[in-house]
Amino acid sequence: MKLFYFQFPNGISNFGDNLNxxxxxxxxxxxxDQDKTTIFVGIGTLLNNRIPKTDKTVVFGSGVGYxxxxPKIDESWKIYCVRGQLSAKALGVPSELAVTxxxxxxxxxxxxxxxKVNQFxxxxxxxxxxxxxxxxKLICEQAGIAYIDPRWPIEQVLSAMSQTEILLAEAMHGAIIADALRVPWIPILTSTRMLPFKWQDWCSSIDIEYKPQYVMPDSKLYPPGPGVRSSLRYSINCVKQAPQRFFKAFWEGESNKxxxxLADIAKTSKPILSSESRIEQLTVELEERxxxxxxxxxxxxxxHSA
Structure with missing residues (x-):
């Protein structure tokens, strides 16, 4: 059975994916092992038409998106659980399979x-x-907030997160792990290019409403408000030409703003944390499955029979 998860090219590490x-x-x-005839689909927004066709597909806690x-689900699939009710509904599987x-x-x-070492x-x-x-890193230094890079090794991210009183997270698995480890969190959105569906899916499982705080450097680059899918042509064209150089220069230029x-959000927004009873209930249910x-x-x- 092969562990299936998203892997960035060029050896780039991502916390949420590498948690697998x-x-x-x-x-x-x-x-x-490396037997591709059966794949195990675990952590990630992986339930889409990109999943490779195999003899058997096991799903454990993944979500729909991207x-x-x-995916075409048939008798070769064994779903133990999915991320939330939105994923279950999209896939047309029983709601009982929606755990977290x-x-x-x-x-x-x-x-x-x-x-704790860092307040935020x-x-x-x-x-x-x-x-x-x-x-x-520059933006966070100016805001007086610690920075956690999702490209860091897993243990480094976990250590930094657990030493933080309140996590401001645009990375969804940053928020998921923070909540699991009882670190209050505040959802951040810096671009409408992000996928709110996956957040809503997970948040529904912990009885929380997804209401992100916006850090928008420029309305021309990032249209205000969720659900806006147009008027991104300018940024998309820049990304195609030189994404890292463009955004790095832009964000450095807008770092003070x-x-x-970011500092205002940290000071004024109410942190989120699911109830202890709910997170423990979900943990036990995952353990049973x-x-x-x-x-x-x-x-x-x-x-697999030869």
Whole structure:
């Protein structure tokens, strides 16, 4: 069985995607190999028409999104759970399969730091971390906020996050892990290029309404408000020509404005945290479904006959 997750080209690391390697090898030791006849689809917004066709597909806590369509689900699929009700509805599967993002299982693997070092920290979406690069560190320094780069190694991100009192997160798995580790968080949106569906899907599972705070450097570059899908031609053309150089220079030029916005959000916005009873209930439910998967593996349900 092969572990399937999104991998950036050129060896770029992304916290949300690479959680798969870190977490599943600890929860499911010895289960995965390079046999592509069965794939395990875990952490990520992976349920779309990009999933490779295989003999058997296992889904555990993934969400619908990206791609240009939905996957074709048939009898070769075994879905233990999906990220939320929106994913279940989109796929046309029973609502009982909607639990939460499987990354929540990190609660059983990572020991929270005993002391806090930073009052606030900001973690951008991976696309913006790549495009803005060092500009984000400058913005955070000006705002008096710690910076957490989603490209850092898993342990470094987890350590920085657990030492933070309140996380400002545009990276959704930053917010998911923060909530799982009981670190209050504030959702940030710096571009309408982001995908609100996946946030709404996950937030519904923890009984929270997704209401991001906006850090918009320029309305001409980023149209205000969610759901706007037009008037991005200018930024898209710039991205095609030289995305990192363009955005890095732009954000550095706008760093003071964005730093003021970020600092104001940190000081005035009410942090979010799901209830202890709800997050524990979801964790237990994920554990029960993981145990069922282990039993299915042991009984050779996914064994490929030559």
């Amino acid at each position: 390697l870190w977490m599943w090898k600890r929860l499911l030791p010895g289960v995965f 791609g240009k369509g939905l 993002d499987s990354a929540v299982l990190i609660r059983r693997l990572y020991q929270q730091a005993s002391s 920290a900001y973690m951008p979406h991976i696309d913006h971390a790549i495009a803005g690069d060092t500009a984000w 964005m730093a003021i916005q 993981l145990e069922q998967f282990k039993q299915d593996v042991a009984s050779r349900c996914f064994h």
